[in-house]
Amino acid sequence: MTKNKFRLIYDQLATEIQKGMIQPGELLPSENELADTYQASRETIRKALKLLSEHGYIQKVQGKGSIVLDISKIDFPISGLVSFKELADKMGKRAKTTVVTFSRDRVNDFLRKHLQAVDGEEVWSVARVREIDGEKIILDKDFLRVDLVPALTKKDCEESIYAHIEEELGLVVSFAKKEITVEEPTEEDMEQLDLEGYSNVVVVKSHVYLDDAKLFQYTESRHRPDKFRFVDFARRAK
CATH class of the missing domain: 3.40.1410.10 (Chorismate lyase-like)
Incomplete structure (x- = not known):
């Protein structure tokens, strides 16, 4: 079964955070930028970001965006x-x-x-x-x-x-x-x-x-x- 697109985006971003390609404290690109990068709708991006937040990878801060958390500890x-x-x-x-x-x-x-x-x-x-x-x-x-x-x-x-x-x-x-x-x-x-x-x-x-x-x-x-x-x-x- 093919994965939902938001899960593929989640997997990609989670892997980049795990490997240190995106560092703790950094902001992820905006929803619009991510939508352009992954050729996806903003709703799909929101679902991927929601999953990242639920799994402890990011914290969404109103007015700032999605901040990457330190997952090393x-x-x-x-x-x-x-x-x-x-x-x-x-x-x-x-x-x-x-x-x-x-x-x-x-x-x-x-x-x-x-x-x-x-x-x-x-x-x-x-x-x-x-x-x-x-x-x-x-x-x-x-x-x-x-x-x-x-x-x-x-x-x-x-x-x-x-x-x-x-x-x-x-x-x-x-x-x-x-x-x-x-x-x-x-x-x-x-x-x-x-x-x-x-x-x-x-x-x-x-x-x-x-x-x-x-x-x-x-x-x-x-x-x-x-x-x-x-x-x-x-x-x-x-």
């Missing part, structure tokens, strides 16, 4: 509980998730500590690689208590664990305690990620709770260090 909120799926939805086809391990296991000493579990309890063990713009840059390792999340599937993990928990189980993911460290890559990191010679990874460790204060998940999100900004809003208390 992705903002991750520190204080918020945002799933990768929610971030990926803004990036469209730029983002891809691959489930590399999915199993149901007995707790070990490590998980007894991090999930406050007891001997004999079972956990879901999930490892997912997050790929953005063709590069594998996040390894998410999730451990969830089976007694609280009893029917997880690999498909749920490919799409969104939190969507399964909130929409299908009717539970409320409420808050998390987070710790951010910089560590040397493990063999697993080096195997699963495109580290390109980086000697450290940024690790976000999260203990995640339901609204009844039950700890149901421990996560290690292991990031290649050049691709992320960890952002928060802080107010000074007096």
Whole structure:
């Protein structure tokens, strides 16, 4: 099937932004100029620009035009509980998730500590690689208590664990305690990620709770260090 013309224009502009042919902070040509360049209607150009905006490539500013954003780094909120799926939805086809391990296991000493579990309890063990713009840059390792999340599937993990928990189980993911460290890559990191010679990874460790204060998940999100900004809003208390 032939692509719609606006998608072809979107692909061309997105590729130029990814390759640095159009730099962050630059203005794209006007709608009229783009229409002339691509021999397309202004409506087609608007659709392409809308897609670029939705996928995080540009910001449309009234009176100025379309400003190219810095896509080399992705903002991750520190204080918020945002799933990768929610971030990926803004990036469209730029983002891809691959489930590399999915199993149901007995707790070990490590998980007894991090999930406050007891001997004999079972956990879901999930490892997912997050790929953005063709590069594998996040390894998410999730451990969830089976007694609280009893029917997880690999498909749920490919799409969104939190969507399964909130929409299908009717539970409320409420808050998390987070710790951010910089560590040397493990063999697993080096195997699963495109580290390109980086000697450290940024690790976000999260203990995640339901609204009844039950700890149901421990996560290690292991990031290649050049691709992320960890952002928060802080107010000074007096």
